[in-house]
Amino acid sequence: DQLASLYALAPKAIAEASKKFHRAQLKILANKTDENSVLLRGVMSGRLVLVDEDYARETATKFKDYEKAEPDMKAAIVAAYARSKGDFDTVIKNYKSRSSEEEKTRFLGGLVSYKDSSLVSRALGLAGSEEIRKQHVQSLLLGASRNPDARDATWSWVSKNIDWLRKIYEGVGTLSRLLTATIPLFGIGRAEELKRFFATNKITEAGMGIEAGMERLKINEDFLRRVGETEQQVIQVPER
16 A cells, blocks of 8 residues: 555656565465455556556456456456556446446546546546546546546646536535545645645635645655655665
8 A cells, every 4th residue: 555655656766666566466466366365466466557567568468358357356457458558448438338336446447547648638528427427526536646647637627627526516525535635646746836726716615625635745745855756766675
């Protein structure tokens, strides 16, 4: 969890450490068949496809046999296919046609896993239509905000659609919680812009969430300044 969170903040600094750790874990789990190991293998694979292009390409080849794949590997396979192939039409078609909520969730994850931010923008653009279910908008935004390649796309969409978000979440605390979780990620590198935006666009029902999100954003940006988000300064994972 910590490496996944760090990657969302500092992809360049954490990528190699994340690859090394998750590949090592998958090697350990490779031949285990107990329920916990199978579940963990799916989680580790899902994280690795986001940071390791070679692994994403390798895993994407399993998409042709998707229906036969282990259930716990399916989300990773969809994300790998989306990230390495950049095939938007197939992923959205599957999202719309699948009947089970579990399957829809897997393909929804694929829609926010693209390396090409324009494809994430395209997915977000469908949020206001009937193509993306309104109950899935929160998951869509959370997923997009965690994709470091889609920070600009996510903030652009939120800033243009904040009134629509207020409308669909009117009377509940969802928007406040959503902004608490997403501001610290899509706000990286644009804290002053966000301050101006929320000063101009008063969202009283989400005030506490915005404040909490901005506080976490400051913590994240302070961390990034210490780490130094560069190719040369990387976080190391000890040998096991």
